[in-house]
Amino acid sequence: MKLKRNFNSSGQSGQQQNKAQAEPEPLYASLDENIRKIKMDLGNSTDIIIREIRSGKDKRTKVAVLYTDGLADKQVITDFFMDSLMQDSQIEPIEQISENDNRMESLKGMALQIGDNKEITDFSSLYNSILSGDTVILLDGCLQGISASTQGWKSRGISEPVAQSVVRGPQEGFTETLRTNTAMIRRKIKDQNLWLETKQIGSVTKTDVAIMYIKGIVNDKIVEEVHKRLDKINIDGILEGGYIEELIQDEPYSPFPTINNTERPDVAAAELLEGRIAILVDGTPFVLIVPTLFISFFQTAEDYYLRADISTLLRIIRFICLFIAMVGPAIYIAITTFHQELLPTQLLISLAAQREGVPFPAFIEALIMEVTFEILREAGLRMPRPIGQAVSIVGTLVIGQAAVEAGIVSASMVIVVSITAISSFVITGYSMAISIRMIRFIIMGLAASFGIFGIVVALIALVLHLCSLRSFGIPYMSPFAPLVLSDLKDTIFRLPHWAMSSRPRLINQKNVIREQMSPPTKPKT
Template sequence: MALFKKSAKKQKANNMTASQNKKQQKQLPNDQLNESLTENIQKIITTLGNSDDIITREIRIGKEQNIKAGIIYTDGLIDSTSNQNFIMESLMLDLPSINIDAAEFEDLIAIFKETVLTVGEISDVTNFSSLFESLLSGHVILLFNGFSNGLAVGMKGGKERSVSEPVNENSIRGPREALTENIRTNTSLIRRKINNQNLWLETKKIGKQTKTTVSFMYINGIANDKVVEEVRRRLDKINIDSLLDSAYIEELIQDETYTPFPTIYHSERPDVVAASLLEGRIAILVDGTPYVLLVPALFVQFLHAPDDYYNRADIVTLIRILRFVGFFIALLGPSLYIAITTFHQEMLPTQLLIGLAAQREGVPFPAFVEALMMEVTFEILRESGLRLPKAIGQAVSIVGTLVIGTAAVEAGIVSAAMVIVVSITAISSFIVSSYNLSISIRMLRFPFMALAASFGLFGIIIGLIALTLHLCSLRSFGVPFMSPFGPFIKEDQKDAILRLPRWGLFARPRLISQKNIKREESSAPKPPEQNE
């Protein structure tokens, strides 16, 4: 019986292997282009489901009209004007004057590439896999009867969004241009900022179904070679069905998944991307999205704004200090109020304590439940304001907050002091320039409120210690997330919380760029001499 089972399993395995070999033998010839132009076009139409946007046209070319050719392209993905001027006219008007005899017929495709087509991007097509990839990427396919290969002519075009102002990263001073959904437009915007032969670009195709173009840029000689190799390795390991936005890449290559803090920075501004490249970072661009990923990312980077480098150093330093203060208010505002009013009333002045006690006299809920209701209500209003149309979104969020807050105080559900605390907390969260970090603050606010309601200030201190340990344990492509605070790097404090004048920013971040550290002279400008 055992022998029968073994022989049956062996026979089944042999049958599966044979069937797989037959499938491979069938697939290999079927993927190869046929010498018959009609059969090739028919297979293209059948494979693409007879789609209406796939345009096919058969023409006869040559002086004696003895060559049958086919033109296939996707309507909407190519530049129709360029196709008319540089392909159709070349084939139908210029080519008839060329006499191609039988001896030259074997070199017909080479003749087309070298003497006929006045287009820069031309590549050979030898199988249907490369043909469909080129056809659906905005190329015009040229096939010839009697040849089992063809040409893919670059004619990408179609309707695209023009360069406009940034939507989420506004600045008072600085460039007003933002990245678009076209990856070539984005690379050109970045290259306009950095006119350097060492700005290198590598491109990959990711996504089995979408075959999305993904590129990463870095400045050779400034970027860390180990980080560049790590980015290349992580992108090569991605095996995903579809890739529609850079957020897909961000989740797949980040160092730590289970953390509320983002370890990869993203931006829609070409000047921010250019400044990061000059510091030694690497930019990851995805076709179809205006947001570029920047690695390695540091915690302090999320608290910087684009116009920090377009204003005077003393003004920027003051604003940055205010931004850090707003960060702690947004994180700890409600929890400090809960802890002090519940456990540590002796910390308040007598008159303020009496006033708070009078306000809370008719409130039936403890401070924690009161704060929880207000915070959840405000988060609902904020999200609904984002999803509503722009014309009414802001009005609904502002009016809703005022009406609900006033009605809740008059109904005795919450105290007026709690409305003030929640409002200041919400406003402080908007001072953080990075949307990702502000979401992290909103997430962590609730655990800190629970710790304050349970243990008072002691619970808040324990939470801060745990949060600090967690932040110090994070890495972004091998670089400590809390650099230059942990580990403490004295030289990098010039552009952390404070910002020195332009002549003081003479070195790149030490842990990001470990070569070519010096970027400008560290000498202060001398005052003009006074005439006696």
Template sequence: MLKRRPDIASPAVSTEKKQQLLLKENLNEVLDMLTTRIGSSTDLVIRRFIIKTDTGPVQTAVIYMEGLANAKDILESLLTDSKETNAFCQDSAANPLQVMKDSILKTGDLKDVFNFDTLLHAILSGDTAILVDGCPQGIVANTGEWKDRGVSEPTSQSVVRGPREGFSETLRTSTALIRRKIKDPNLWMETKQIGRVTKTNVAVMYIHGIANEQVVNEVRQRLGRINIDAILESGYIEEMIQDTGYTPFPTIYNTERPDVVAAGLLEGRVAIVVDGTPFVLLAPGLFTHFIQTAEDYYQKADISSLLRVLRYLCFMIALLAPSAYIAATTFHQEMIPTSLLISIASQREGIPFPAFVEAILMEVTFEILREAGVRMPRTIGQAVSIVGALVIGQAAVEAGLVGPVMVIVVSITAISNFVIPSYNMGISIRMIRFVLMILAASFGLYGMLVGIVAIVLHLSSLRSFGIPYLAPFAPFIKEDQKDNLIRLPQWALLARPRTTRSNNIIRQEETSDPPK
């Protein structure tokens, strides 16, 4: 059974549906309601004209939002083609809207609307509405056309070898990039609107027959429980649908790379694409997913395995290096070789602060420089952060505030933190590092050991959509070790990871003569 997150983020919602206002036959009344509802906004365009039928002239209106819709084709069709084809005079009993759909309008996506709220939402979404006086319905044409950043190279997850395309802020562009990778009819997509005010389009994508239906249903239910006025980025949804909010570790993976999402879908995971952001969510998100990269599968197996081991090593260094130095120099000097201990003691001569205060000063300073480098203009951000680190580090050593060894330890820790592929996981390590430093300064290596045990217990208790966070380490799944700490060659990866509980575990058929 999947472990459901308590519904604490959603207030009680009345089960009674609001009575939707039906469209009126009087065109002027509908247009007045639209103008009033939008507050006479200047970007609302209402183009009135008259069409001639056998029964007499009929008033017609085309409504769209300037900047969101391109109604040029609609207007040209109605104002030009209707006169040339004389379509409205062929059958005096025909509904003018039906004649437009069958004989005049060239756009492919046409929908009938019968209530005012649906009409208003379509117009605000970039569609063009067509209303005819005397008809208690309208036509909505998909004419959305707004400026798009386009497909560009991802900035947060760069690779040496691999695709250079990344998601954009437009939902359809992002879903099309995924469709381009997986040309399978079993790639299903469900779209819903979340946010009472923003009405943000959110798409749920999964491969039918591979994804576990229980996980898919859980994603649907958690999204359905969200009751908020605005969804401006996928981080809103990530925080609301995760299993628990009381953990520094991320339990839902986010990426702006289509190849990563395609690989996740092929493993049986579920993708959540949010309109307005290039970051797509993948659920479930386990600990190993945040250490692996897309490039692991584009390089040879031995190179990928070496890099993975290096990342796990850097994970341990980034988490434990400052606290280990504090514990060793403060409580366990006998563990340090004599010559190195003498060198450290001579360098620390005259420094007024203990090792813990040194580490805190350097770590906080580096965090400030790192945040300043992110917020500064891109042209000077990196230069300022690098020069600031060098100048401050050298000045602090010369002023006798910190020792040279502490600068080296903090530098190695910071560089190791950058090796972690996931930015969210890197932030988690930075947060926990300060806790371990306090424990090391208070109780030495015993405090560090208690902290490590607490971290492992906490990780073991986490779930991501019902799946253990540390799988396949804990619980240990022997079959999934082929693509965990190390990666075997592609011809040996016959099955999908069992951690995602995929309905179709077979990835490829076993060959009789693998490469030698």
């Protein structure tokens, strides 16, 4: 498979690169020197808690416990660290061993009773642990420290997805916590081949980014390409998955998204079972899915929870709405401007009567209404939810009615723009809907200049552009172009589950068989 890449990650200054490649500074043997340096490097921040205690026999062993207030669980620190360190009987054996022995290992085995812990030997790892919510223990005279997982910050609970709600199906969505999101996927796929790899991206934010895929189903070349593109990212901060999407996408100058996203664990699990890869970013409830296809933006989770005939009907409606949202106003402009003979006489007379007092051509009329509706849509999104809904509904009704009465636009144009706007909401992928809205204005301009001929040329150019796109080496328009007949069972038409026995062949090439099931038979009476 040919995998291509069209972006070069932005270079950093030589000073930043040298800093990133510099060797980490090791810890000091003196506890006082370590604490002094930590306070200096962290600006003596008040949320960095440093508890110095004396433990062991006769309280002669100096120990420091470091954590970040608000990120670490204080109850866990008190139960598993402070109580253990303050008990002489558990620390006493440390003073009985020689200096050449690893006293930190003895402390790790005797004093700590928490599961996830590791050794740290340098300040870079120490800072990363503290600022990630872990607790670090430093022992005077030791060149190592212990980092234990005590993360306990407040997080949003699991709730219903906002952008991808369904009538039938699971009513749970991802949260902003990475570990919660990975657990929700593992709860749906209980297989040892579900692999998870985590890396940190961002020289300042050090954001955790997880890559999940099913070994044996996924294409190993695509996994390598994902790692390659992520490793090329050289940026100071990653605050949301959109950063990652923009930096690793195949076509940065195409209006069409080549990376899909979802906030539903069931959708992510279904994509993994087809051989795709999920990229989870800490701090966002949206999971990136690669590779993605054009058809993926018109499929919903509910399509697989309803019967096949109902799902097929709903998908056909979505594609009809796609056509209306893209060329609806353009067709109206072209017919009323150049091709009036295509209309019945009565309809033509009615449209002419409506446009009698309108001072603008059809294109300007449509442009005014489209821009007005986009302003109302954006205002409704940015304002508080109760007020935003009122502004969108009342504003659209009042402005539309007033524009018609003032003679600025015709009533038929208000109808066309309204149907177009409603059709754009039917498109399930939000990023795809925005792309269609952008292209609509270009097609409107061509229709105003060349009529139906301009629309046809625009659609041909659009199809050629879509066929040239790739998502991590996979043709964007597959299985239509190239045509793969066996994969058409889950595109515009959704066949029953027993008929979808194979995975998409262009995405998965080594474990194609998904199920071996025969059609259901009627019971004998």
